[in-house]
Amino acid sequence: MKIGIPKEIKTNENRVSLVPAGAEALVAAGHMVLVETGAGLGSGFSDAQYLAAGAHIVADADAVWASADMIVKVKEPIALEWKRIRQGQVIFTYFHFAASEQLARAHMASGAVCIAYETVELPSRELPLLTPMSEVAGRMAVQEGAKYLEMLDGGRGILLGGVPGVPPAKVVILGAGVVGVNAAKIAAGMGASVVILDVSLERLRYLSDVMPANVQLVFSNRHNLLEQIAGADMVIGAVLIPGAVAPKLIRREDLKTMRAGAVIVDVSVDQGGCVETIRPTTHEKPTYIVDGVVHYGVANMPGGVPITSTLALTNATLPYVLKLAKEGYRQALRDTPALLNGLNIIAGKITHRKVAEAFGLDYHPPESFLE
Numbered sequence: 001m002k003i004g005i006p007k008e009i010k011t012n013e014n015r016v017s018l019v020p021a022g023a024e025a026l027v028a029a030g031h032m033v034l035v036e037t038g039a040g041l042g043s044g045f046s047d048a049q050y051l052a053a054g055a056h057i058v059a060d061a062d063a064v065w066a067s068a069d070m071i072v073k074v075k076e077p078i079a080l081e082w083k084r085i086r087q088g089q090v091i092f093t094y095f096h097f098a099a100s101e102q103l104a105r106a107h108m109a110s111g112a113v114c115i116a117y118e119t120v121e122l123p124s125r126e127l128p129l130l131t132p133m134s135e136v137a138g139r140m141a142v143q144e145g146a147k148y149l150e151m152l153d154g155g156r157g158i159l160l161g162g163v164p165g166v167p168p169a170k171v172v173i174l175g176a177g178v179v180g181v182n183a184a185k186i187a188a189g190m191g192a193s194v195v196i197l198d199v200s201l202e203r204l205r206y207l208s209d210v211m212p213a214n215v216q217l218v219f220s221n222r223h224n225l226l227e228q229i230a231g232a233d234m235v236i237g238a239v240l241i242p243g244a245v246a247p248k249l250i251r252r253e254d255l256k257t258m259r260a261g262a263v264i265v266d267v268s269v270d271q272g273g274c275v276e277t278i279r280p281t282t283h284e285k286p287t288y289i290v291d292g293v294v295h296y297g298v299a300n301m302p303g304g305v306p307i308t309s310t311l312a313l314t315n316a317t318l319p320y321v322l323k324l325a326k327e328g329y330r331q332a333l334r335d336t337p338a339l340l341n342g343l344n345i346i347a348g349k350i351t352h353r354k355v356a357e358a359f360g361l362d363y364h365p366p367e368s369f370l371e
Helices: 020-029 047-052 062-069 101-110 131-148 176-187 201-211 220-231 252-257 267-271 306-335 337-342 354-360
Strands: 002-003 032-035 055-058 070-072 090-093 113-116 170-174 193-198 214-218 234-237 261-265 287-289 293-294 343-348
Touching: 002 062, 020 032, 020 306, 032 047, 032 062, 047 055, 047 062, 055 062, 062 267, 070 306, 101 343, 113 306, 113 337, 131 176, 131 234, 131 267, 131 293, 131 306, 170 176, 170 267, 176 193, 176 234, 176 267, 176 306, 193 220, 201 214, 201 252, 201 343, 214 220, 220 252, 234 267, 252 261, 261 267, 306 337
Parallel strands: 002 032, 002 070, 032 055, 070 090, 090 113, 170 193, 170 234, 193 214, 234 261, 261 293
Antiparallel strands: 113 343, 287 293
């Protein structure tokens, strides 16, 4: 199989979807790897390293897309790339279709086979290809939020961990999944007073045994959420319903109850965000202010630490890329239920129920396309 690795062109996206070691493994398995020139530079990998691994360096993106049977990316193809997609071509990347009907319809029209990292799901409910980036984003959320709490950046002017004689900042985290737990670890480690809200009592009971003493666990309902954000210096949105649009937990009117200069970091912005007033931003211009509250909505947070992110992501994705290349997508999807869960669009049809529900479109069982 010919596997194409185009350079990411989304704003400030420095990750690459395959490292030279991954290219070497694919070549050793008998496949051809086509890497757009300069694709790995943002993550510290030169064209020479890919050549040494047996990959072919291709001069431009058009040639990569035109030749490859399967395109492996980090982020969803943006509008500039849509015209390059070929009917029947496999695209394996983060899509987050439920957040954009335009994106979903463009890929339906393309006739491509769209397998989304974020909905590849194991029987244990683990999301193995989302987890590494959720770990990075959760940790970064606190790092970035702490920066924007500084007064020069529009924040309250409060140090996350405080100092002796001065209390620390209060960090409220919405959601106790991978993002929320990683955010809590960093915030607690920096000395903040941390509150995690979640609707799963089982999850809260587990975290009560493993989290440090400066982390409180609170059941999430409307009353408790409003009570907690009113006293928060930082709020981290870490809500995830796989494949679906994130529920809007913080409404526009709720901002008036928050402290002036408080910071919201909505990690769920890729899925539409759990804050009504959030919108996607970039690393170049990451924040804006609504009703005195700083909003951080960078939609590709891990792109800011591409070396860490690329290595973490490709450690997880490579086994699936190898399987798709070896067996072809139909057999790989038949043999691997986790991958079948990742199939979102094929032959112009939506095969993930949450994506279909997001836009009121017809859902088609993915198994029906594997005959």
